[in-house]
Amino acid sequence: MSGVTLPARAKLNLSLDVLGTRGDGFHDLRMVMQSCSLADEVYVETAGEGDFLAQTNRSYIPTGDKNVAVKAARAFYEELGAPGGAHIRITKRIPVCAGLGGGSADAAAVLTALNELHGGALGTEQLMSAALRAGSDVPFCLAGGTALAEGRGEVLTPLPPLPPTDVVICMPHFSCSTPELFARIDARRSRCHPDTNGLLSALGEGDVLGVARRMYNVFEDVLDRRAASAVGTLKLLLLENGALGAAMTGSGSAVFGLFPDRDSALRAQKAARDACRESFLAVTE
Numbered sequence: 001m002s003g004v005t006l007p008a009r010a011k012l013n014l015s016l017d018v019l020g021t022r023g024d025g026f027h028d029l030r031m032v033m034q035s036c037s038l039a040d041e042v043y044v045e046t047a048g049e050g051d052f053l054a055q056t057n058r059s060y061i062p063t064g065d066k067n068v069a070v071k072a073a074r075a076f077y078e079e080l081g082a083p084g085g086a087h088i089r090i091t092k093r094i095p096v097c098a099g100l101g102g103g104s105a106d107a108a109a110v111l112t113a114l115n116e117l118h119g120g121a122l123g124t125e126q127l128m129s130a131a132l133r134a135g136s137d138v139p140f141c142l143a144g145g146t147a148l149a150e151g152r153g154e155v156l157t158p159l160p161p162l163p164p165t166d167v168v169i170c171m172p173h174f175s176c177s178t179p180e181l182f183a184r185i186d187a188r189r190s191r192c193h194p195d196t197n198g199l200l201s202a203l204g205e206g207d208v209l210g211v212a213r214r215m216y217n218v219f220e221d222v223l224d225r226r227a228a229s230a231v232g233t234l235k236l237l238l239l240e241n242g243a244l245g246a247a248m249t250g251s252g253s254a255v256f257g258l259f260p261d262r263d264s265a266l267r268a269q270k271a272a273r274d275a276c277r278e279s280f281l282a283v284t285e
Contacts, residue, residue: 099250
């Protein structure tokens with residue numbers, strides 16, 4: 001049987017706030033999330049009952065149940081209430097351990113592809129249920145666009161789309177531990193919070209500059225000294241070269257800036273080259 005190939009788009013956190021801990025061990029979050037054109041390519045075909053496998057062009061990425069794409073495929077058939085299997089091939093372009101939601105994007109693409117292969121057997125609510133079982137960011141990656149994400153990240157409110165905007169994404173020479181950052185957040189008695197409501201108003205007005213000036217990620221406040229210095233250096237480089245605003249995305253370590261035009265984005269990408277491991281030019285979608 002022939003399969004389906006889909007893009008798996010990265011996500012950016014225009015804002016990220018941690019409101020507190022929950023009884024289930026997760027944290028309550030309030031985030032404005034945005035998809036962009038940086039994407040993996042995901043190919044999915046159906047396989048025999050219980051036969052789930054994910055292959056990628058990165059040897060360090062697991063192929064079995066530890067891969068969120070495989071978790072998503074299993075969740076799809078659980079929601080469908082029927083036996084099944086899936087073979088998945090992922091061409092990775094989104095950096096891992098970056099806060100860009102690459103694994104979640106791959107999982108969302110798997111759900112969409114399997115639903116297409118099964119004639120649209122699952123409705124939106126069922127797909128979202130399967131997505132949440134795969135991971136907290138998978139529901140947003142399934143929906144895409146611009147959204148307010150609350151709860152664990154699964155309570156989504158669609159927002160007016162950010163006008164197509166050029167983005168430069170920079171990967172520092174380090175990665176961040178998400179559990180460690182949450183632990184540091186929990187240990188802080190007081191902290192700053194993003195102006196999420198102001199950002200929402202700016203989105204409603206199509207004000208890209210207003211959005212960019214309100215971008216804020218609370219995880220930046222609890223980075224260790226080395227990481228904070230690297231993130232700060234990249235943000236400054238982007239801002240000095242024309243970015244309207246810059247922030248770290250997710251739990252890091254990727255840093256991104258929003259730009260008024262492609263020329264300034266290209267200049268900034270060139271200027272940041274020596275300060276980061278790799279960089280990407282993308283557009284919000």
